[in-house]
Amino acid sequence: MNGHYAYPDFRGRDWAAIRTTYRAMVEDGLDGAGLAVAMQNMLDELGDEHSYYQSPQAVQAEEEIRQKGQNYTGIGVFLLPLPGARGAVISVFPGSPAMEAGLRPHDLLLEVDGGPIMEADGTNHVRGPAGSSFTLRIQRPGEEPRTLTLTRRAISGSTPIEYCLVRGTRIGYILVPTLADETIDDQVRTALQKMVAGGPLQGLVIDNRVDGGGSSSVAKPLLGFFTNGLQGRQVSRDGTTDFTIAREDIGNSQSVPLVVLAGPDTVSFGDITTGVLARSGRAIVAGAPTRGNAELLTRSDFSDASRAWIATFVFQPVGLAPGAWEGVGVLPSVSVPTRWDLFNEATDPALAKAVELLLQR
Amino acid sequence: MRRLAHLTLLAALLGSGAWAVIALRSEAGAATTHRVTLIGLASDSAALATTDPNGVRYCAYVPGESIPAQMPPEVTNPPPRTPRAAGSPPAAKAVPSATQ
Numbered sequence: 001m002n003g004h005y006a007y008p009d010f011r012g013r014d015w016a017a018i019r020t021t022y023r024a025m026v027e028d029g030l031d032g033a034g035l036a037v038a039m040q041n042m043l044d045e046l047g048d049e050h051s052y053y054q055s056p057q058a059v060q061a062e063e064e065i066r067q068k069g070q071n072y073t074g075i076g077v078f079l080l081p082l083p084g085a086r087g088a089v090i091s092v093f094p095g096s097p098a099m100e101a102g103l104r105p106h107d108l109l110l111e112v113d114g115g116p117i118m119e120a121d122g123t124n125h126v127r128g129p130a131g132s133s134f135t136l137r138i139q140r141p142g143e144e145p146r147t148l149t150l151t152r153r154a155i156s157g158s159t160p161i162e163y164c165l166v167r168g169t170r171i172g173y174i175l176v177p178t179l180a181d182e183t184i185d186d187q188v189r190t191a192l193q194k195m196v197a198g199g200p201l202q203g204l205v206i207d208n209r210v211d212g213g214g215s216s217s218v219a220k221p222l223l224g225f226f227t228n229g230l231q232g233r234q235v236s237r238d239g240t241t242d243f244t245i246a247r248e249d250i251g252n253s254q255s256v257p258l259v260v261l262a263g264p265d266t267v268s269f270g271d272i273t274t275g276v277l278a279r280s281g282r283a284i285v286a287g288a289p290t291r292g293n294a295e296l297l298t299r300s301d302f303s304d305a306s307r308a309w310i311a312t313f314v315f316q317p318v319g320l321a322p323g324a325w326e327g328v329g330v331l332p333s334v335s336v337p338t339r340w341d342l343f344n345e346a347t348d349p350a351l352a353k354a355v356e357l358l359l360q361r
Numbered sequence: 362m363r364r365l366a367h368l369t370l371l372a373a374l375l376g377s378g379a380w381a382v383i384a385l386r387s388e389a390g391a392a393t394t395h396r397v398t399l400i401g402l403a404s405d406s407a408a409l410a411t412t413d414p415n416g417v418r419y420c421a422y423v424p425g426e427s428i429p430a431q432m433p434p435e436v437t438n439p440p441p442r443t444p445r446a447a448g449s450p451p452a453a454k455a456v457p458s459a460t461q
Contacts, residue, residue: 007448048448142430164420165413173420197415237451289442314450323450337437343430346421352429359424 004237006295006311011047018045032056039308048311050268050295056305066182069158074127075136076155077103078177080210080265080340085116087126088341090177090210091160097150103138105162105175106344110145111137128152141344158183162207163191164345170202171358173351176222179214179269185221189250192225196251203358204253205351206277207261209287209338213268216296220245223273225253226283231276234296234313235322243315245276257361258283259354262330263338266290272315275330279317285332286354292329 001015022042030038032055039053054062064071076096079087089107092099109117112125113134119125128134132152139145161184162175172195174188195201206226220243223231228247233240247254260283262274271294277283295311302308314323334357336350343349412418421427 006451008451009449011448164418167419167423169424172417191417194415194417198413198417235451321450323448326448326450337432339432339436342432342436344421346423346427347430348422349429349432351420351422352424352427355422355424 001310004298004310004312005046006236006314007046007048008237013046015046018042036306039306043308043310048293048295050293050297051308051310052297054307054309059305059307069156069181069183071154071156072127073130073152074124074155075101075103075150075152077109077126078159079109079117079124079126081118082108082341085118085120086110086341087117090340091162091175093155093157093160096155097153101148101150104140104344106141106340106348108139108141108341109136110139111135126152130154141342142347158187161187161191163188163195165195165198166355169355169359170199171205171355172201172203173205173207175207176211176270176273178212179218179222179273180212181214182218184214184218188222188225189248192250192253196253200252201256203257203259203355203361205259205261205354205358206283207351208266208270208274208290209261209263209350210265210340211267211270211273212265213270216243216269219269219273221248223276224248225250226256226258226277227280228254230318231280232272232318233316233322235316236313240316241313243272243276257358259357260285261287261336261338261350261354262290262332263288264291264329265338265340266330267293268295271325271330275315275317275325278330278333279319284334284357285330286334286336286357287332287338287350288335289329289331290325292325292327294323294325 022038025038026035036053036055043051043053075098076093077098078090080090081087087109089103089105089109091105092103109126111117115125117125130153133149136148136150137145138148159177159181161177164173165171166173174191176184176188178184223245225248228245230242230244232243234243258277260274260277262270262285266274267290271290271292274285274290275294278285294315296313296315297309298312300308300310314326316322317324334353336353338350345351410419
């Protein structure tokens with residue numbers, strides 16, 4: 001931390017005092033769960049809202065997903081956690097119980113067996129033993145709540161993107177649910193290839209509203225479908241690294257007019273991909289300011305197999321100061337409500353605005 | 362009186378849907394012409410198809426038809442956001458915009 005934390009002034013905090021406080025807690029004796037909470041609390045005191053700690057169990061779970069893709073028992077939805085222990089569907093796994101039950105993006109999951117969807121510690125009650133059934137209270141935006149009975153089963157594969165063509169136009173829509181799944185750029189490539197098979201696109205909506213970020217190994221090739229060249233630098237106390245994008249044209253993807261939808265759940269590499277497309281002049285951003293949390297994290301592995309991901313780089317967009325988007329986010333040029341759980345694909349005000357903008361070009 | 366009737370039936374079946382245009386012409390001499398055109402739309406395949414010819418799903422949002430959801434006031438007029446306190450980033454030279 002002392003040598004590599006992105007902010008030499010520790011954001012005005014007294015890191016030495018923070019360290020002393022938490023060191024005393026550890027020396028007084030903490031079990032594994034207590035240590036994990038203390039480590040996260042210690043990092044939270046820095047206030048960057050980005051650096052985080054992973055317990056050995058969390059590391060193992062993440063590594064399994066990274067190596068094998070999603071592999072769990074549940075119903076096959078990728079969820080956006082919401083206040084009140086609820087969740088909203090971001091995307092639905094093909095062939096899953098959720099898809100068979102007709103769940104769609106934006107559906108709100110209210111209760112599992114009369115209780116919360118998620119716990120504060122991250123426990124997700126939608127998951128459970130294979131073959132177990134439960135009642136799921138859902139509400140589709142604009143409709144009354146209803147109850148479904150679902151049976152959990154093994155779910156595997158990648159976190160799915162969503163994509164579609166706007167009827168009567170050559171405008172495409174691609175939902176990027178995350179940049180943490182290593183297949184996302186491949187999925188977007190496939191989506192583009194299928195969409196341009198019918199001819200060049202006249203416009204494309206990239207939905208980054210729930211893109212919580214992920215890895216540069218996904219963000220960079222994804223950006224490469226739409227832009228190229230030097231787009232910024234990753235600035236650390238040890239030096240700078242160019243953020244250069246390699247071009248990959250899919251049909252007319254390098255020139256197609258773009259609208260990027262973004263909002264407060266657009267975070268980290270979500271911030272960066274949105275900002276780069278706007279800053280390079282490739283896209284209009286519609287929605288609300290992004291989270292503004294665009295540091296790049298570096299991994300520190302500990303001997304007990306836990307990890308800390310520490311903000312060690314800030315992103316410097318081309319022509320702007322280092323950390324230009326930190327705290328303030330990428331600002332939209334067109335303001336549109338972005339609350340994911342208040343509309344569905346048919347009634348999405350931001351998609352409607354994006355299509356309107358693209359049809360005007 | 363010579364009466365000439367034409368019945369034109371044009372039907373095209375596309376995918377699972379169908380559309381049909383039936384034009385019935387009944388003419389009675391040159392002076393009197395009675396024309397009835399019936400347009401029967403059993404269904405409209407373009408409207409019903411859920412995918413384009415290449416298998417790409419059509420969005421549920423349809424320009425000119427779909428009505429955007431009305432957002433509550435707290436969503437359309439959110440309270441001003443307080444930016445997170447910024448730290449001092451590491452020093453670095455600005456990247457000239459000409460290098461884009």
